[in-house]
Amino acid sequence: xxxxGVRMFPSTSLSLGAEARSTPLDDLENVVAxxxxxxxxFLLATLRDRDAAETLTQETFLRAWSARAxxxxxxxxxxxxxxxxxxxxxxxxxxxxxxxxxxxxASAVDVADMAAFVPTRExxxxxxxxxxxxxxxxxxxxxxxxxxxRSIFLLRFMEEMxxxxxxTVTGLPLGTVKSxxxxxxxxxxxxxxxxxxxxxxxxxxxxARRDATTKETQ
Amino acid sequence: xxxxxxxxxxxxxxxxxxxxxxxxxxxxxxxGTTEAAGGELALAEAHLLVCxxxxxxxxxxxxAICVFREASNAYADEELRRRPRWILPERRSTSRSLMPAxxxxxxxxxxxxxxxxxxxRRHNVAPAPAVATSNADRSAQSDEALLEDVNSEISxxxxxxxxxxxxxxxxxxxxxxxxxxxxxxQRKD
Numbered sequence: 553x554x555x556x557g558v559r560m561f562p563s564t565s566l567s568l569g570a571e572a573r574s575t576p577l578d579d580l581e582n583v584v585a586x587x588x589x590x591x592x593x594f595l596l597a598t599l600r601d602r603d604a605a606e607t608l609t610q611e612t613f614l615r616a617w618s619a620r621a622x623x624x625x626x627x628x629x630x631x632x633x634x635x636x637x638x639x640x641x642x643x644x645x646x647x648x649x650x651x652x653x654x655x656x657x658a659s660a661v662d663v664a665d666m667a668a669f670v671p672t673r674e675x676x677x678x679x680x681x682x683x684x685x686x687x688x689x690x691x692x693x694x695x696x697x698x699x700x701x702r703s704i705f706l707l708r709f710m711e712e713m714x715x716x717x718x719x720t721v722t723g724l725p726l727g728t729v730k731s732x733x734x735x736x737x738x739x740x741x742x743x744x745x746x747x748x749x750x751x752x753x754x755x756x757x758x759x760a761r762r763d764a765t766t767k768e769t770q
Numbered sequence: 771x772x773x774x775x776x777x778x779x780x781x782x783x784x785x786x787x788x789x790x791x792x793x794x795x796x797x798x799x800x801x802g803t804t805e806a807a808g809g810e811l812a813l814a815e816a817h818l819l820v821c822x823x824x825x826x827x828x829x830x831x832x833x834a835i836c837v838f839r840e841a842s843n844a845y846a847d848e849e850l851r852r853r854p855r856w857i858l859p860e861r862r863s864t865s866r867s868l869m870p871a872x873x874x875x876x877x878x879x880x881x882x883x884x885x886x887x888x889x890x891r892r893h894n895v896a897p898a899p900a901v902a903t904s905n906a907d908r909s910a911q912s913d914e915a916l917l918e919d920v921n922s923e924i925s926x927x928x929x930x931x932x933x934x935x936x937x938x939x940x941x942x943x944x945x946x947x948x949x950x951x952x953x954x955x956q957r958k959d
Contacts, residue, residue, distance in 0.1 A: 593846040602849055661845075669844040670837055686834035687841045708801060709835050710842065715801065734797030741796065744831050 576629050577620035584613055587630055590711070591637050597706050598641045600661045600695075608644060612637045627720050634711065635721045638703055645699060663691045685747070693743035701736035704729055791817060791824045799828055800835075 577583055591612050596605040615636050616623075623632055667684040694702055700722075707713045707721060719729045791799070795814040818825045 589847055589850055592850050593843055596846045596849065597842055606850075606853055666841055666845045669841045669848065671840045671844070683837050687838050690834055690838040691842075710839050712839075730797075730801070733801050734794055737797045737800050738793050740835075741793075741827075741831055744834055745827070 575620045575623055576625075577617055577623065580613070580617060583616075583629070587633050588613070590630065591633055594634060594706060594711060595637055595641055596661065597694075597710055598638075598703060599644065602661060604644065608637065608640045611640055615640070627717075631713075631717055631720055634707070634713075635723075638721060641703075642699065663688050666691065686744075689743055689747045690740060693740045696739055696743070697736050701732045701739070704732045705736040705740070708733055789817075790821060791828075796824075796828065800831065 588609060592605055592609045595608050595612075596602065599605050599608070612633060616633055623629070627635075667687045670680065670683045670687055672680065694705060697705060704718055704722065707718045708715070713721070715726060715729055715733070718724075718733075719726050722729065724732075791814055795810065795817075798811060799814055799818075818828065
């Protein structure tokens with residue numbers, strides 16, 4: 553059961569743009585309920601700090617609400633919100649204060665905590681342990697990426713956004729997005745291979761996925 | 771130009787001259803960029819069918835990233851569940867419809883607060899002048915007494931400090947003033 557405490561959403565936003573045209577953000581309660589987990593997940597993986605992720609999630613919705621008149625619906629609301637979140641995260645990580653608190657913060661994400669959330673599938677305890685090591689390995693390698701590579705990697709593989717959508721969020725050309733993504737993948741792949749995670753005998757699940765991929769291409 | 775597979779230096783187990791997926795091809799397969807050059811992607815996928823090493827590596831990395839996504843999503847969802855909820859502002863339509871009610875409630879509260887003050891003021895009307903009158907009388911009397919004293923002092927022919935000393939030979943006076951005027955007795959001695 554979660555905390556029963558409540559946190560006040562800034563009420564100053566109520567008076568902003570009261571006469572503006574109708575937008576999807578008018579129903580803020582539903583928008584938050586629908587997109588808050590996604591925005592929080594992205595910010596948590598980007599910032600690796602629970603408190604900062606929560607603060608910026610709240611800030612994302614406040615900014616979106618304030619600027620809702622400028623939402624032209626030329627992209628999806630999710631894309632628009634993630635773009636705001638990405639800009640906030642970028643501004644946040646630029647400050648020296650963030651770098652200091654990142655070192656000493658008690659709310660920093662511990663990879664061991666995250667690895668404990670590895671989904672339990674059928675398999676041995678050894679397989680579970682390997683999966684946890686894989687999570688830790690990916691987490692470490694993502695930390696080594698530049699901020700832009702990391703954002704693009706997370707948008708592709710965590711948010712499962714398509715490349716054109718990532719280009720919209722980041723404001724980068726498609727080619728640049730791909731270039732950053734391939735570099736990020738090279739780093740992650742190298743780390744993955746260094747830890748000896750490449751199986752000599754592919755797991756049944758991996759083999760099944762490969763077969764499926766092969767069939768799709770054929 | 772015909773797309774070709776090149777020797778992949780990242781693979782330690784690859785035999786000399788053996789070709790494997792390049793970093794870009796690997797990235798394209800991982801990222802699932804459908805708009806990649808058709809020939810290049812087809813060649814890479816064809817390679818996967820014959821090269822177990824590349825296929826295993828690709829599958830392993832996909833699996834790891836998939837597990838990473840699921841774990842981090844589950845962790846974030848759990849973390850969000852633990853966090854206190856936000857209180858969102860009311861919807862605009864609701865707040866507008868309730869606006870007159872707020873004003874009426876505020877006015878009622880104001881009047882309720884004002885009523886006891888009025889009652890208290892009414893109760894205090896009668897005694898207040900009495901107190902004021904008695905205070906005024908008292909001060910007037912004291913003023914008059916003071917003025918009388920001043921008048922008597924002024925009208926006196928000889929001011930008190932300059933009046934003649936009492937006769938020291940008078941017993942009663944001496945007895946009375948022995949302690950009060952010792953200097954004069956000492957002079958007599």
